[in-house]
Amino acid sequence: MNPAAPRVLVVDDEAQIRRFLDIGLRAEGYQVVLAANGAEGLGLAATQSPDIVVLDIGLPDMEGHDVLRELRTWSQVPVIMLSVRDAETEKVKALDNGANDYVTKPFGIQELMARLRVLLRQSAKAGQPEAPVRYDDGALVVDLARREVFLHGQPVALTRKEFAVLGMLIRHPGRVVSQQQILRDIWGPTHVQDTHYLRIVMGKLRQKLGDDATTPRWLKTEPGVGYRFPAA
Template sequence: MNATAPRVLVIDDEVQIRRFLDIGLRAEGYQVILASTGQEGLGLAATRSPDVVILDIGLPDMEGHDVLRELRAWSEVPVLMLSVRDAESEKVKALDRGANDYVTKPFGIQELMARLRVLLRSGAKAGDAEASLRYDDGTLSIDIARREVCLDGQAVALTRKEFAVLSLLVRHPGRVVGQQQILRDVWGATHTQDTHYLRIVMGKLRQKLGDDPSSPRWLKTEPGVGYRFPAA
C-alpha cells in the first residue's frame, strides 16, 4: 500500500458495508481505516488524521449527526454521510451540521468513488487552511489539526469536550464567542441553556492550563456573554 495514498475512515456498524467499502476502496488505491461505533470513529479521526470520512447516521452508541457535530468542533475533514434514510429533511440536517455530501443506501461503488474524488479535491484546499490553525505564544501551544496542546513544552491531556471548547475559541481569536453558541456547537441544540456544563469545562481548562480565573491570560470571560481567546 502506498503510504501517501489518501486515508479514508469508514464509520459504520454494518459488517457487510465495512467489508464492501474496505475491498472497494483498497482496490482503488486508498488506505482504509475502519470503525464500528461513533466513539471509536472519533478516536481514530483524532489519531489517524484521515483525508476523508464516510459516516453512517445509524450507529449503535450515538447518532451519526452527533459524531459529525463533535468532529466539526475541531476538524474540517470532508465527511460523506451514509444512511438508509432518504427523506430530504435527513439530508438537509446532515448538510446543515457540516456534512459535505450524502449518499443513500444502497449505493453503487462507482458513484461513491466519484463523490470521494470530489471531496478529496476540496479537502486538499481545506487542509491547507486547517494546518494553519495553530497558536503558540512561547508558553502555550495549540495545534488544532493534530489535537495537541502543550504548556511549557509538556503535553496537556484534555477530554474531548475540553478540547472542543478550547479549539472553538482558538478558531475565533480576539472575538467573544457566546455561551449559547459554544453550548450549541459542542453539546448540541438541546443544551443551549445548560450553562453549568460550560462552567465546569471552563474551570477544568483553566486548571489544566494554569490560567488564573481572577486574571486570565488565555480564557477571558465576558460576564453574561461568553468567552474570548486572545489573538496571537
C-alpha cells in the same frame, strides 16, 4: 497503491460495510483506512490525515453526530455521513453539525464514488494533509489532533465537551466566539439558547486549567457575547 491517491477514512461498526467499502474504494484507486468506532475514527483522523471521511451515524461508543462535532473542532476535512435513518431531521442535523453530504443505507458504490469525487474536487486541500493544530505557550500545551492537554508538564483530563470548547476557542485565537456559535457547533442547533450548559463547562475548564475568571490568562469572557482565547 499510488501514494498520491486520495486517502479515505471509513468509520463504520458493521464489518460487512467496512469490507464492501474497502474493496470498492481500493478498486477505484483510493487508499483506505478503516475504523470500527468513533474513538478509533477520531484517532485515525488525527494520525492518518485522510482527504475525506465516510462516517456512520450509528456507532457503538458514540453517535456519529458527536464524532463529527468533535472532528470539526480541529479539522475541516470533507465528511460524508452514512445512516439507515432516512428522516429529514437526521439529514439536517448532520449538515448543521458540519457534514458535507449524506447517504442513506443501502446505497450503491457508484453513487458513493460520485459523491466522493464531487467533494474532493471542491476541497481546496484535496490530497494535502491538514497540519495538526497545537498551542504551546510554555505553560499550557494543547494538541488538538492528539487530544492531549498539559499544564506545566502535567496531563490534564478533560471531558469531550470541555476539550471541544477549548479546541474551538484555540482555533480562533484573538477572536470572540459567541455563546450561540459554540452551542450550535458543539451541542447542536437545538441548544443555542442553553447557555447554562456552556457556563458549567467553562467553569470546569477554568478550574482544571487554574485560570482565574477575574484575571484570566486563557479563557477570557466578553460579557453578554462569548469567549476569547488570546492570540499567540
